Amino acid sequence: MKSNQDIRWFARNNVLGNVAGISPMTVALVLIATGAGPVGTSSFAASKAIVDVSASPHVKFRPIDLDAARWTGGFWGDRWETNRRVTVPTMKQVMELPNNAATFRNLRLAAGEIQGKFSGNNWSDGDCYKWIEAAASVFALTRDPELERQMDEAIAIIAKAQASDGYISTQIQLSEKGRWTNLNHHELYNMGHLLTAACIHHRLTGKSNFLDIARKLADYLYTVFEPRPKELAHFCFNPSNIMGAAELYRTTGDQKYLRLAGIFVTMRGSQPDGSDLNQSKIRLRQEKEAVGHAVTATYLWCGAADVCAETGEPALLAALQGLWDDVTSSKMYITGGTAALHHGASQRTLLKQKPDLVFEAFGAPYQLPNRTAYNETCANIGNAMWNWRMLLLTGEAKYADVMERVFYNSMLSAIGLEGKDYFYSNPLRRGPADVPLMTQDSAQRWPDTTPASPVRCFCCPPSLARTIAQLHTYAYGLSADGVWIHLYGSGRLDASLPGGAPITLSQQTDYPWDGKITIRLEKTPPVETALRLRIPGWVSGASIKINGQRFTQEVSPGSYCELRRRWSAGDTVELDLPMPVALMESHPLVEENRNHLAVMRGPLVYCLEEKDLPPGIAIEDVRLVRAAKWTVRREPTLLRGVTVLETQAKRLSQAKRVDALYRRAADDSAEPVSLRLIPYYAWSNRGEGQMTVWLPVW
Ligand SMILES: [Zn+2]
Numbered sequence: 035m036k037s038n039q040d041i042r043w044f045a046r047n048n049v050l051g052n053v054a055g056i057s058p059m060t061v062a063l064v065l066i067a068t069g070a071g072p073v074g075t076s077s078f079a080a081s082k083a084i085v086d087v088s089a090s091p092h093v094k095f096r097p098i099d100l101d102a103a104r105w106t107g108g109f110w111g112d113r114w115e116t117n118r119r120v121t122v123p124t125m126k127q128v129m130e131l132p133n134n135a136a137t138f139r140n141l142r143l144a145a146g147e148i149q150g151k152f153s154g155n156n157w158s159d160g161d162c163y164k165w166i167e168a169a170a171s172v173f174a175l176t177r178d179p180e181l182e183r184q185m186d187e188a189i190a191i192i193a194k195a196q197a198s199d200g201y202i203s204t205q206i207q208l209s210e211k212g213r214w215t216n217l218n219h220h221e222l223y224n225m226g227h228l229l230t231a232a233c234i235h236h237r238l239t240g241k242s243n244f245l246d247i248a249r250k251l252a253d254y255l256y257t258v259f260e261p262r263p264k265e266l267a268h269f270c271f272n273p274s275n276i277m278g279a280a281e282l283y284r285t286t287g288d289q290k291y292l293r294l295a296g297i298f299v300t301m302r303g304s305q306p307d308g309s310d311l312n313q314s315k316i317r318l319r320q321e322k323e324a325v326g327h328a329v330t331a332t333y334l335w336c337g338a339a340d341v342c343a344e345t346g347e348p349a350l351l352a353a354l355q356g357l358w359d360d361v362t363s364s365k366m367y368i369t370g371g372t373a374a375l376h377h378g379a380s381q382r383t384l385l386k387q388k389p390d391l392v393f394e395a396f397g398a399p400y401q402l403p404n405r406t407a408y409n410e411t412c413a414n415i416g417n418a419m420w421n422w423r424m425l426l427l428t429g430e431a432k433y434a435d436v437m438e439r440v441f442y443n444s445m446l447s448a449i450g451l452e453g454k455d456y457f458y459s460n461p462l463r464r465g466p467a468d469v470p471l472m473t474q475d476s477a478q479r480w481p482d483t484t485p486a487s488p489v490r491c492f493c494c495p496p497s498l499a500r501t502i503a504q505l506h507t508y509a510y511g512l513s514a515d516g517v518w519i520h521l522y523g524s525g526r527l528d529a530s531l532p533g534g535a536p537i538t539l540s541q542q543t544d545y546p547w548d549g550k551i552t553i554r555l556e557k558t559p560p561v562e563t564a565l566r567l568r569i570p571g572w573v574s575g576a577s578i579k580i581n582g583q584r585f586t587q588e589v590s591p592g593s594y595c596e597l598r599r600r601w602s603a604g605d606t607v608e609l610d611l612p613m614p615v616a617l618m619e620s621h622p623l624v625e626e627n628r629n630h631l632a633v634m635r636g637p638l639v640y641c642l643e644e645k646d647l648p649p650g651i652a653i654e655d656v657r658l659v660r661a662a663k664w665t666v667r668r669e670p671t672l673l674r675g676v677t678v679l680e681t682q683a684k685r686l687s688q689a690k691r692v693d694a695l696y697r698r699a700a701d702d703s704a705e706p707v708s709l710r711l712i713p714y715y716a717w718s719n720r721g722e723g724q725m726t727v728w729l730p731v732w
Pocket of ligand 1: 410411
């Protein structure tokens with residue numbers, strides 16, 4: 035019998051490898067495959083992280099406990115507080131309404147508490163579990179008894195709704211559909227979110243009421259999927275179940291759940307009836323191109339990365355790295371969104387085959403339309419979650435860059451500044467009112483609390499709530515020799531390194547509006563310790579001072595700068611990340627953006643909203659002047675406080691407006707116009723109107 039700690043020990047010390055000539059990874063795989071390993075030990079329950087890799091052999095650092103850090107104000111502190119005060123409580127009220135697309139009412143029906151028919155989406159249950167995960171994450175820092183009561187009440191209903199054999203999915207239980215008859219029924223999506231939420235709830239409350247349900251469910255799933263039934267090879271859509279099973283293994287130490295996660299990864303693409311839409315045309319280990327549904331893709335890749343953290347399997351890691359290269363070199367928006375298509379066909383370049391019909395999907399290489407971009411919020415967050423896992427596996431800053439790009443742009447654009455209205459799709463251009471919107475687009479963010487006009491799909495709001503509640507844990511990492519800082523924001527970390535040495539530090543900064551960050555060490559280990567500061571890939575000329583003295587070694591963008599010394603309480607590190615206005619251009623094969631520029635400052639993508647133009651000037655008539663000067667202006671009362679970027683641009687003369695679809699090319703005349711850009715995330719908070727991220731150049 036080998037515990038997980040034993041696997042780590044075997045892997046790190048290569049004991050069998052030295053003797054028998056097999057790799058440590060093989061040792062770990064053999065131990066997992068043979069089921070050697072006891073049910074969890076006390077060491078498993080100690081973590082309060084959202085992903086507990088404390089015993090995972092193939093990660094570069096551990097995430098911090100959810101209650102080991104908090105924002106102390108600033109950009110993310112404001113958003114965390116809005117999430118606690120507004121988003122999480124109002125979302126629960128909405129999810130009790132029978133006409134909301136995700137509703138706890140279905141669980142109450144299945145529990146026999148009320149009478150009626152199932153309503154809402156097939157994935158309603160999963161979205162309810164995501165709310166519990168969000169609530170538990172807030173509870174970690176507030177210990178709010180009302181939140182605890184609401185969670186306990188919901189969990190009691192879930193327990194009653196669960197079938198005696200462990201199955202739970204109310205859209206099936208309350209209908210004649212039958213179990214496992216159609217992968218679009220989203221059974222595993224619902225169940226996967228249950229597993230994850232239960233693990234996090236257990237860690238943050240110390241209670242096992244939800245975890246007991248999760249184990250019963252996962253034991254049932256093991257009996258169904260362990261025989262690897264061919265007809266279920268491609269179940270299901272949006273596979274949160276892989277992350278869920280891996281996390282349950284980490285919570286309980288039961289190897290069976292890790293095997294289950296591995297089975298889900300391996301079965302996908304193993305049968306001839308797969309599709310690009312569902313990431314099942316090709317086995318993941320052979321996949322080289324990002325195609326198909328972008329939530330399904332990123333959830334699959336997150337789950338595979340979780341498995342990789344335990345097994346270290348090179349083929350799986352290489353496949354994920356290859357997919358990352360494909361996504362970031364030709365299929366990702368400047369905002370970090372990844373789904374170019376509402377509907378379309380998969381276009382592979384490496385493998386000649388008949389295209390599959392897809393929706394909510396990656397486009398072909400460089401197919402990145404702006405007005406019709408889909409960029410579902412869940413897929414954007416999935417992209418950040420995947421990049422965070424890749425960062426865990428590799429320690430490479432390029433993954434943190436993408437994660438930050440998503441958080442500040444394509445994630446945050448999805449929630450209104452007041453914290454209770456939501457975008458499902460996140461395009462980079464909003465056209466005139468008479469241009470029809472695409473599926474799931476909305477003229478403004480969906481209101482959260484309007485029973486009269488229920489939203490059609492409620493997967494994104496609880497994804498936002500849980501991610502914002504957990505965002506501070508993405509900011510730090512811990513390894514035996516020190517601390518990693520991945521994200522900047524005023525806050526405080528009070529943690530222990532894996533070896534047990536306590537470390538306390540604070541960040542003081544006005545990031546992302548200003549690139550100066552002061553890190554003050556308050557409690558330090560009595561030995562040499564590394565402070566690894568992420569130097570973003572977008573920065574040029576970053577510099578560091580330690581206790582006022584300039585750090586003379588190179589500070590390279592797109593890397594972690596390691597400051598290693600014996601620190602003392604009171605030591606300060608000043609990091610300066612210059613944030614000039616940056617004019618960005620696309621690869622020339624992104625047709626729509628050719629001869630266009632986008633404007634960034636620091637991690638923020640900016641946009642032009644119609645409202646910021648003088649009356650009577652159309653957004654499509656504006657031209658940027660490449661050499662024009664920019665003014666950076668703080669506006670404390672605009673859009674809850676933003677920094678705007680101002681410049682002199684050109685606008686086409688009214689007389690030269692083009693009304694014909696085509697015309698003989700003519701020399702346009704132009705007049706100057708003052709331009710004010712706002713951060714992309716803040717658009718559509720002042721009523722309806724046109725918006726654009728990319729602007730043509732005069
Ligand atoms: Zn969604």
